[in-house]
Amino acid sequence: xxLFFFQNVNKIYPPYFKALININLEIKEGxxxxxxxxxxxxxxxxxxxxxxxxxxTSGEIFYKxxxxxxxxxxQFNQLRQKWGIIFQDYKLFxxxxxxxxxxxxxxxxxxxxxNMKIFIYEYLERFLLAHKAQKKIKELSGGEQQKVGVIRAxxxxxxxxxxxEPTGNLDPDSIKEILQILKEFxxxxxxxxxxxxxxxxxxxxxxxxxxxxxxxxxxxxELFE
Amino acid sequence: xxxxxxxxxxxxxxxxxxxxxxxxFFWNFFSLFTIYLYTxxxxxxxxxxxxxxxxxxxxxxxxxxxxxxxLVNNLKQLLHVKKVEVFPPEKIFQKIKNSLPSEIFKNYxxxxxxxxxxxxxxxxxxxxxxxxxxxxxxxLLKSSNNKxxxxxxxxxxxxNFAFVLKPGFFCFFIIWIVFYILFLLFFNYFxxxxxxxxxxxxxxxxxSLNNFKIIRLFFISAFSSIAFIISTILFLYIANNLxxxxxxxxxxxxxxxxxxxxxxxxxxxxxxxxxxxxxAIIIWFSYKKYED
Numbered sequence: 266x267x268l269f270f271f272q273n274v275n276k277i278y279p280p281y282f283k284a285l286i287n288i289n290l291e292i293k294e295g296x297x298x299x300x301x302x303x304x305x306x307x308x309x310x311x312x313x314x315x316x317x318x319x320x321x322t323s324g325e326i327f328y329k330x331x332x333x334x335x336x337x338x339x340q341f342n343q344l345r346q347k348w349g350i351i352f353q354d355y356k357l358f359x360x361x362x363x364x365x366x367x368x369x370x371x372x373x374x375x376x377x378x379x380n381m382k383i384f385i386y387e388y389l390e391r392f393l394l395a396h397k398a399q400k401k402i403k404e405l406s407g408g409e410q411q412k413v414g415v416i417r418a419x420x421x422x423x424x425x426x427x428x429x430e431p432t433g434n435l436d437p438d439s440i441k442e443i444l445q446i447l448k449e450f451x452x453x454x455x456x457x458x459x460x461x462x463x464x465x466x467x468x469x470x471x472x473x474x475x476x477x478x479x480x481x482x483x484x485x486x487e488l489f490e
Numbered sequence: 491x492x493x494x495x496x497x498x499x500x501x502x503x504x505x506x507x508x509x510x511x512x513x514x515f516f517w518n519f520f521s522l523f524t525i526y527l528y529t530x531x532x533x534x535x536x537x538x539x540x541x542x543x544x545x546x547x548x549x550x551x552x553x554x555x556x557x558x559x560x561l562v563n564n565l566k567q568l569l570h571v572k573k574v575e576v577f578p579p580e581k582i583f584q585k586i587k588n589s590l591p592s593e594i595f596k597n598y599x600x601x602x603x604x605x606x607x608x609x610x611x612x613x614x615x616x617x618x619x620x621x622x623x624x625x626x627x628x629x630l631l632k633s634s635n636n637k638x639x640x641x642x643x644x645x646x647x648x649x650n651f652a653f654v655l656k657p658g659f660f661c662f663f664i665i666w667i668v669f670y671i672l673f674l675l676f677f678n679y680f681x682x683x684x685x686x687x688x689x690x691x692x693x694x695x696x697x698s699l700n701n702f703k704i705i706r707l708f709f710i711s712a713f714s715s716i717a718f719i720i721s722t723i724l725f726l727y728i729a730n731n732l733x734x735x736x737x738x739x740x741x742x743x744x745x746x747x748x749x750x751x752x753x754x755x756x757x758x759x760x761x762x763x764x765x766x767x768x769x770a771i772i773i774w775f776s777y778k779k780y781e782d
């Protein structure tokens with residue numbers, strides 16, 4: 266069964282910038298999708314449509330064969346609680362600390378933990394951020410903020426991971442760490458949709474490569490299954 | 491989570507909540523004061539409404555007594571007249587002679603002075619509602635007789651004004667409440683756009699808008715309640731002093747204790763409406779744009 270299905274999806278930003286043109290795309294459960302394309306190709310827009318930050322101008326997106334247009338706000342909230350989203354612009358709460366940003370994400374996921382604090386610190390250790398747990402987000406560098414954004418999404422152990430340029434500002438060691446976690450995720454049968462133009466990730470041949478060019482799907486090449 | 495949400499809500503917008511506090515302080519104070527003035531005015535008017543009258547001043551020579559008698563008889567026949575009292579010039583003179591300058595008595599005799607005084611006819615209407623109708627009838631009479639003048643007593647003017655004020659006051663109060671609702675709308679929309687980024691993040695993480703609505707209602711109610719308590723105490727203090735100064739406590743029992751004890755239910759309704767119900771509806775309305 267398709268997890269996500271894009272049917273003739275178009276997205277036009279006013280007044281007439283065509284960000285996505287007639288997108289037809291199937292994403293199955295357990296897929297590892299790598300969306301690639303140059304800057305402005307429509308990768309971020311496609312992901313925004315997926316997690317419903319934006320709505321399509323025309324066409325329909327389906328989640329498990331249910332059209333998005335039929336899903337209510339409450340149902341979307343429940344879906345987002347099961348998803349992990351890594352945003353290109355991080356979308357962190359600047360006035361909360363690193364620890365609090367991650368904790369709020371865990372609370373919203375609805376999962377119960379015996380010792381949430383230890384669990385969060387374990388993740389922070391893994392990304393060498395434990396010593397900055399109590400620092401406010403606005404006191405961190407761009408790369409560190411990106412790491413927090415990545416941890417916040419991964420720590421939920423989501424059913425679907427949607428990642429928009431997760432390695433853009435990271436050092437090679439952190440990229441390796443993220444790739445390792447992504448592989449573990451995929452091996453557990455989870456769905457990953459990742460937008461990147463980072464050749465390091467693309468060359469890993471982790472999954473289906475989908476290329477976007479000026480808002481249109483160019484090809485659908487299977488690199489690795 | 492609630493503590494985090496509270497911090498997110500309050501951290502950058504504390505200054506705007508303080509603005510709300512100041513706004514509500516003045517709004518509440520002015521509302522209470524207006525209600526206080528209005529109710530007292532109406533109470534005094536109620537007390538005096540059966541004592542309203544119109545004075546008809548008739549400038550007539552003493553010898554012309556029959557004209558006055560005829561006129562009074564005619565007045566008694568009028569539809570809205572309950573009672574007519576005639577005060578001849580001698581009586582008027584007796585009443586005010588002590589206030590006249592002594593030089594007058596040196597130059598004129600008593601009878602000469604009295605000749606300058608008019609007849610005063612005190613006309614009581616059948617009811618307060620017929621006061622204006624009676625006044626119109628007398629105006630007609632005045633237009634046909636140049637020796638007649640109409641004088642409205644101050645208390646009659648006040649009672650009449652209180653009667654006219656009633657619908658005006660309700661219109662004003664509705665506008666005043668609309669003004670408060672519009673302020674709340676502006677305040678909420680402004681805060682939403684100011685905190686838009688974090689509301690969006692919260693939603694994208696799977697958070698429910700209801701959490702933000704509850705937090706917003708909590709803070710609006712908390713800040714408004716503080717303003718309500720301070721301005722109500724200040725109002726009661728001033729109202730009490732005013733009542734003592736103008737000695738209206740005896741007439742209307744409008745001491746602070748009386749105001750509080752006899753209006754507890756009304757105050758509770760006022761509090762629930764302005765601090766809980768209106769903000770809750772407007773908060774719910776202002777978050778509509780975040781719902782699909």
